[in-house]
Structures are given as C-alpha cells and as structure tokens.
Amino acid sequence: MSALSIGKLANAADVKVPTIRFYEQIGLLPAPDRTQSDRRTYQQPAVRRLAFVKHARQLGFGIDAIRTLLDLADHPERACGDANTLAEEQLAAVEAKIAQLDALRIELRRMVSASCSGPAAECRVIDALGDHGQCAQDHRAPDRVVPV
C-alpha cells in the first residue's frame, strides 16, 4: 500500500533523488527492495530515516557522525553518551566558526565602509588586501578556510 518510489521518497523528505542514491551508496541508508524492473521501492520508515539524516546534515553533522547517530537511533537500549558527545563537538565547531566569521565580518565591513569610487590605485579594498598589517583583528582561519 505505502510503497514509495525514489521520487516520492525524495518529495516526502525534501531531498533530491540523486542524494538518496548517494546515501545508499555510502551505506547511510539501507538498500531498499526492488521491483521486477529494478526500481527501488521504499516503505514508510524510510521517510523518517531520511528526514533524520537531512535534519542532522542541516545542523552540520558530518556523514560519519550521522552514521553513529543513526546507529543509536536504531538501538534505543544503548546509552546515548556518544550522541551527547557528538552534539557537543558539533556545537563547539559551530561556535568556533561563528567566532571566525565574526572576525571576517568586521574586517570586510571596514573595507566596504570606505567605499571608494576612484581608480583601483586608491581602492580601500585592494589596499587592505595587499597589506595585512591594516587588519585590526585576527581573522586567520584556524584549520580550513571558510567556503562562504
């Protein structure tokens, strides 16, 4: 009755079709049954599972972390210490990134506020980029650079 094609599942969880196949490929979602013509057929629980994954991704959890979280969700009798740890790590990561972006924001604002209209020779932006000494703040990237 409630069998879903991959397209319906994608719609139900608001996730793109290729993404579902990708998740299956990397073992994040179980391989579903197939029809005679080799099409994937999902049952209702797949929607919840995919929504869980989507929500976790939106919160910035990495695939490995999600694997652990799913595993815990699948085994409700286990202690959830890992889930707390992961969430705390994620929170710390998010807060660190916010701090870094705040420094960037300040620096960029400083550049932009002196908006110039003349030639590039006098451009505040170009100038500031060429001379890091102008930076009031420390806006270095700690590990990886922001992919804004």
Next chain:
Amino acid sequence: MSALSIGKLANAADVKVPTIRFYEQIGLLPAPDRTQSDRRTYQQPAVRRLAFVKHARQLGFGIDAIRTLLDLADHPERACGDANTLAEEQLAAVEAKIAQLDALRIELRRMVSASCSGPAAECRVIDALGDHGQCAQDHRAPDRVVPV
C-alpha cells in the same frame, strides 16, 4: 640577488609549497622563471602577490573573485567598482552564514542542554534529530550546508 626558491617563497608568505604550485596551475599566479634544472625562481614581488592571495582567501573570497581582485591590483588606473562589489557580496555572504550558524547554535544548545545519561530511547539529541517540529528556529541551510 633576491631570487627565491619555491620553499623560500612559501615560507615568506606562510603558504604551503604545493599550494603555490596549485595557484600557478590554475593561473592565479604567473609561471615564474626556472633554473637550468627546472626549479622555479621567484622575485620579490611574488611575495606580495602571494600574500595578497592568502589574505583574500582568509577573508573567504573564492578563486574567481581573487582573480578579479588581482587584476584590479595589477591595473591601478582602472575604476575599482568591481572590488567594492565583490567585497560587499562577500560581506553579505559572511553575514548570511553567520545568521545560519547562529540558528544552528541555538538548536544545538537546546539539544545539548538537556544532556541525558540514560538509554538512547530517551535521548534528547536523537529525539530532536528525528523530529524537526521541535525546532524553535528555522535553521535550514539556504544553499549549501555548513561544512563545519
């Protein structure tokens, strides 16, 4: 006199050696002269140019944007409107990302604050991930998801 090996340049600008080769490959830095044994030799201006690129990357500018900015820096007689536009766009992108991360932070804090020690069945984190309806805020990713 002031010729630099790629290693010296990397040191001077605090950038890794392979990164310099990569920048050359994608045309961000000009191909330098070579010694008889095919080693790259740089002159002093290369340090400033590379530092410019590094600084722009730290501020989150993409390679294409940096190409434009470098082009402007190379032609000081041109109007710098593009530089201002790019900086403004970058500022807007950074601010948008901060807003999104703030929402994530709130949501994650909510999860973490109710730190549980029991089985996963009662875990706040697992529970919250499974039910987006619990989220007070809208922490959806607008375009791409945070690679925290």
Next chain:
DNA sequence: ATGCATCCTCTAGTCGCTAGAGGATCAAGC
C-alpha cells in the same frame, strides 16, 4: 501507439587544496 516523466547505472565535475609516488638535484658536512 505515442510521448513524456521517471527510473536505472556509471562517470566526471565541483572547491581548494593535500598527500603520495617516483625520481632529480642541491647544499652541507666529512
């Protein structure tokens, strides 16, 4: 029966590097 949507697999591209293989060359100490 036609036509279009949806599905399948597979490969390659995105971004900005980073890591490693396999080999040549250089500089310093003995």
Next chain:
DNA sequence: GCTTGATCCTCTAGCGACTAGAGGATGCAT
C-alpha cells in the same frame, strides 16, 4: 670527492557531500 638529507620536479588521486550529465530502460496517461 662522497654521502646524506633536504628540497625540488611532475603526475595522479583523494577529501566531503554531493551534483550533473550520458545513455538507456521503464511506467503511465492519452
């Protein structure tokens, strides 16, 4: 002069999390 270790060269592949597209097989509605 010789050895050793650092540095250099090119080339290819990998990261994360998808996304895009080729080329072909179904499914469903008219």
